Amino acid sequence: MSCQEPAESTGATLTSQARIALIGSPNAGKTTLFNQLTGLRAKTGNYPGVTVSRRTGAASVGGKTVTIEDLPGTYSLSPVSPDEQVVADVLNGQLVEAEPPDAAIVVMDATTVERSLILVGQVLDLGLPTIVVVTMVDELADRGGFIDKAALQSILGVPVIEVVGTKGIGVDDVRGLLADPTAWPRPVITPPADPAGQAAWIDSVLESVLHQPPAGHKKTAAIDRALLHPVLGVVIFFLVMLTFFQVIFTVAKPLQDWISGLFDDAGTWVEENIAWEPLASLISDGILGGVGTVLQFLPQILLLFLMISFLENVGYMSRAALVMDRAMGKIGLEGRCFVSLLSSYACAVPGIMSTRTIPSSRDRIATMMVAPLMTCSARIPVYTLFIAAFVPATMVWGPIGLQGLVLFGLYLLGTLSALVIAGILKRTKLRSDKLPFYMEMPPYRMPGARLVLTQCWDSCKYFLRKAGTIILGTSILLWILLHIPVVTPPPELNEQQATSYQLQHSVAGSVGRAVEPVFAPLGFNWEINVALIASMSAREVFVSTLGQITAAQSDDDSDITTSLQNDTNPDGTPVYSPGTVAAILVFFVFALQCMSTIAVMRRETNSRRWPLFAFCYMFALAWVGGFIANTVVTAMTS
Template identity: 45%
Template sequence: MNTLNVALVGNPNCGKTALFNLLTGSRQKVANYAGVTVERKEGQFVLDQRQVRILDLPGAYSLNAASPDEQITRDICMGTSHFGFHPDVLVCVVDATNLRLHLRFVLELKALGKPMLVALNMMDAAEKRGITIDVPALASALGVPVVPTVAVASHGADALKAALAGDTFGLPPVEWNSASDGDSHQQVRRILADCVSMPRVTSQTDDRLDRWLLHPVLGPIVLFTLLFFMFQAVYAWAGPFQDGISSIVAWMSGAVGNLMPPGILLSLIQDGIFAGLGTVLEFLPQILILFAFILALEETGYLPRAAFLLDRVMFLSGLTGRSFIPLLSSYACAIPGIMATRSIQDPRDRLATIMVAPLTTCSARLPVYTLLIGAFIPETEVAGLFNLQGLVLFALYLFGIISVFAVAWVMKMLSLRKSDHALLLELPSYRMPNLRDLAIGLWDRMRIFLRRVGGIILSLTVLLWFLSSFPSPPEGFTGPAIDYSFAGRIGHALAPLFAPIGFNWQIVLALIPGMAAREVAVSGLATVYAVSSDEAGISQLGSILASQWSLATALSVLTWYVFAPQCISTIATIKRETNSWKHTGFAVFYLFGLAYLFAFLVYQTAAALA
């Protein structure tokens, strides 16, 4: 069986990866290109007794590479790479709703003189907006085959498969040269005028909305209001779902208790697994609500505009609007956020964004925040409109944002090399969020969360239960049983180091496994306190903490989590992306240093005022 090597190439946000997933399904593998940190995504499928090997290249705007991602794409498209993949055909994926931006890259690829075809993606979205594209005329104007695709539909790639199976591609005539013809925009305008009919109502609607949403005064107010409402909703809407999860877990724990005799195994299940994992599961609704807002803002086309609005502020702090998307991604998890900095062309801006990304309030911090806010902040209304707990959560997120800007500004002042300020962003048309896409995005986020719960969090919860339960105290031991355990000894040994910031030994112990995943700190507290207080049931953890911690301690823990890099995976990603132990060590040092300093100030101040 012969093999056809296909390279998928295109601008960012053209649906290229969705098309790759549709073609390959589960028959794909992800690794890094040899010698660089850029991700390599390769898959395969069989087409008419022919093996098709397909490579999803990093998104690029031009073959004039300005970032590591674009360098990889350029080298493979030009056939000059050393990565072991030499494409037989280039499939350039373009967004049918935004051809004005994407066609220039098509012309650049065509000038290479290599076999290629164009996948006109998102045709369903173009039709809904009233955009009419004469596909044969477009193919004639470009001089290469053009096939319509819909990457989110089950048969949306049939035309592309037929084109690949029939070898309906060849060497395009080289009629345009990017080196000699500087007016490529004029050629794109001619093609659009001949082949595309754009409804005037679409552009009029976009212009009217942009006049308000990009206004220098009203725009930031709208953005701030959206973010404020988002964090209010995290608390206001999640309550019933959390109560339902709590009730189910408590019922399951009680049912197991009725079926099993008392002993070590029952303690493991109730005090270890249910008390630990159940506490983390309660925060799933809040995480999903947060992601629903982020995905909806992305679907509407608002996020690039938010980057534009924040560009001036971010530049004053040492960043640019290009840092906005990676930093926003870091609210989900700092790891993909740090990896998303590959699209930032300026090396200094990219490094600065990597260094401050861990300061963004990732979803793994949310369980800690909501647990302590629920335990120590009353659920009351402010001004008859706002939930006080939601206000405190918003304040913590705002504190993280301010920290990002402050640290970036300090780095800018210390840097000897200044970056040029140039922000070029694609502003897509506004559109209504697709409910199916939102559901897929939330389903993926839930699967990732549950995989963490069933994997590393479960393992560490069981380990912490073991450390808290063994060895058993000898007869005549007068203190709490947990003090004699491995966990008690470790916690008491480290407690003096954290005493100035108000941490007791139980908190210290929960921080240790929390280095693997921040959420584990919550399950760790549930496990430790369920053992030490003989209290079973995750719903009681908040009341236990409220009775045994001071408000100063709770505020200190919240402050610690604003800064501390409680995630080994994030640290490893910084090392991989910077390829520097120096930068990695600096990030760990300054983050832990800020965490200890501000926790100390908050605890000592709150304790003095109490």
């Protein structure tokens, strides 16, 4: 346990802090209770050897501290998914600690008492000191339901506490009991495990607690009538998706411009105020240019996570999964895979992490293998830069312009290829295992702002850490590689040609030229190759690298768009011919240019083979696609 504690003899019963497992089914209000018991001092990480994220937090009461472990939501202690396996293993003392936890809190949604009792019965069977927390009692009362808490307590033989998580009612009662969890009573009754026995046990419990089930959730029924209507439901679904993307682009744009302006100003200030030119260039072109290019996407990513978290907690994501399940079933996946793929439009990293809710490991791997093909926000800078610079802004039909169509086409190409490849994988290597498909439809509930913001912040932290580490590191490294070794350019070159000469003869330039034979069929020159290699750290780096190269080459302060348009080969032809631009765009649709995605895939599949496979097949698609794009577009435009 904690290494700051004074040395004590080992053994679970003698450890300084009691460990309490928090168990409950999804949507039962477990996470809200956890946040309230532990404040925002949760530690997130991963369970050793598996891919399930672990949340632990400390709760202090009466000078004593206990550790609460927020176990993944589960309907049953007989596992069928990795998340559920973790729950079972932690409770059996086969994971994290060699001993089972000291006590258990089982969370039970008052509006679904009948079903929740099954899990409660299984937890009681463990024989741990246990308390039962009944959540959503306010909703039960509003909907005309009833349970007798005192009777429930006496029939279960363990303390029962009612809470209203969103209002914080009852949380102090739970906290009061935390001081000495080992003193909680162990259950005396052990409910039967066979279906008929379970059903009888549940019925007897329900009878003695005078259970009145709540009336149907009227709001939910009304909303579902519209949202799941055969025609209207599909229309609304597409409208929600459309709004989703529209908000990301339009609302985030001013914020994005503001951040990018901030970094530009900082760069200018550095250039004016730092006298030693190499240092000024490193800070302004290398660090501020590189990190700034990426950080300007923070508003988009923040909004996207905010919307995903909101839609998830309000209950819409389950409906979206339901609407899409049949279509996803056609390619051998299920509705929840759609939600993961949808998140991958923001970033494949959270998309891949969200596959944990998919019970079937084969469906999970298939989803992870294609998630990077969904157009993530890191591709947006590449797409928008090249489309704005090289695709004419002509109107094709009404308000629909050619630029928008090309962007839409790139999204469509990525999405369709993801579905096709998932279909192929599911028909070959990942043919379905026989796991049941089931999904709870929670009633629509307005989530607490704190829950949504906490989840959103957790995801953004990951992005910021990436910008602060991987992208900062690459930016500095790349700047150095572009500037060493220092060569003396031939005297007849002008200043701009001299800079270009230096860049070409730098370490990065040499690498870019060494791989020229590989990328020549796609129409890429050494600059593009350098940027491609650099963008392995993250796709956004492609733009910042080209920015660094062209900024160094261009004579004045022209922006990157103009520099790209004016960039020429030694023979005077433009570097960015239509064929090359098409090849770059198509290459970015397919290529797995992202170390973070590869790393998270490695972690989530717990294998090296799958990320390697993903990288190779996507590179092959990218190269072939780029080659075809270059050939076709060159033929069409010449």
